[in-house]
Amino acid sequence: MTAFDSFPLGKPAFVTHILDRAAHLRSDDSKLMALEERRDARAYVVHRDSLVMKQEAEGPHALLTIEEALKFGANPGTIFLGLRDNAPLFGMGISAAAVESLLSRNDVKASELRGMVMQGLVPVEQLSAIAVAKSMVNWHQRHGYCANCGTRTAMREGGWKRECPNCKAEHFPRTDPVVIMLVTSGDKVLMGRQKQFPPGMYSCLAGFVEAAETIEDAVRREIFEESGIRCTDVNYYMTQPWPYPSSLMIGCTARATTDDIVVDRSELEDARWFDRAEATLMLKRQHPDGLAGPHPFAIAHHLLGRWVHGGEDGRA
Structure with a gap:
């Protein structure tokens, strides 16, 4: 199957295999921590328009364990994306310096998402979740400070809100x-x-x-x-x-x-x-x-x- 065959008419990238976003879990920190610690928890690590991909014999893999993501240099804060087949999925960011340190390694690399998809190297069933991870990670990277008073904000509700400790303003992702x-x-x-x-x-x-x-x-x-x-x-x-x-x-x-x-x-x-x-x-x-x-x-x-x-x- 070619990359062209992967997107039949009426089904472009990012619109199929939608996650259960399980929004009811976002406000429960203890449940989110428990989900993150589960053996089947996985994460997508995003840097700008690229994914951190683990290189394996059968090809690159975007889904990483939390431990692998941290070992490759991902930032520790996780964004709860939702559930797939009851397994928790998270999004994680990574700094430019950490990505730079991966360049000399053979077991991992940061690859531009669009090119990988067009080459058929990312499974179609993962694209919806990757889109959520990419949008959310990029939003956090661009909105770290309160637009109202300029104070550094903090992630809340599994990453779906940022809150200002100074003026108490709440900031939400925009589309x-x-x-x-x-x-x-x-x-x-x-x-x-x-x-x-x-x-x-x-x-x-x-x-x-x-x-x-x-x-x-x-x-x-x-x-x-x-x-x-x-x-x-x-x-x-x-x-x-x-x-x-x-x-x-x-x-x-x-x-x-x-x-x-x-x-x-x-x-x-x-x-x-x-x-x-x-x-x-x-x-x-x-x-x-x-x-x-x-x-x-x-x-x-x-x-x-x-x-x-x-x-x-x-x-x-």
Whole structure:
């Protein structure tokens, strides 16, 4: 099975094999400590966009025992992610200095998550839990001080809250909503490319939802700002958690009411209309000009794939 086969249509990364988050255990420190001490407790160790992976004969493994995680240099504070098959899972951070010390070792390394997933080296059934670990660890690393008074805050409730000892303010993880849109006009679809994309890759346009803005308004605004295209008939498809650092991708479709593209070069390198045949070849990586669509890892692939196999609005 290839990495492409791992994400069938409608099932991008991070959306399947959801954990039992067991939120009722977060406020019970004694139970959390007991869970951490269990023999079947495991942890994902996160550094920025990478996972600490144990190297074994059959390949890299991201799930570590708590003892292994600490031995490799992980920070001692654990974040309770939840239960899988009744076994407790935790997230742990690790410093840049500790990661640096791993570079000379053969039994462990820190590997960039997205690349590992695209190579099929991380089991799909672990990705949902890894997304939680990555989002939560990164949130703690970015929010160590009270936004109200500047005092160093402390982890509470299994890592799902930070509390200020000075002003008593409570701080909770946030998720940023992002709209990602498949825009069609008859039998053609709008896609763009950013300069950091791999050569020849085009994808759906996307952007953050702004304050006091509806999803529908965000879709119309982002499409117009990036491409100059006016849209209507905005419809919801599905969402994808996206731990970069902690977003929720809101997949939508929309119908264009204009055709002339005016690219915002500060956002996109290019934007084009593609017909269904061309888009099909791009998804299959068979386009004669070497153009490619998004990887099945991402919701954009599934928006485009549904349209390729379905009608004008993408519904098969």
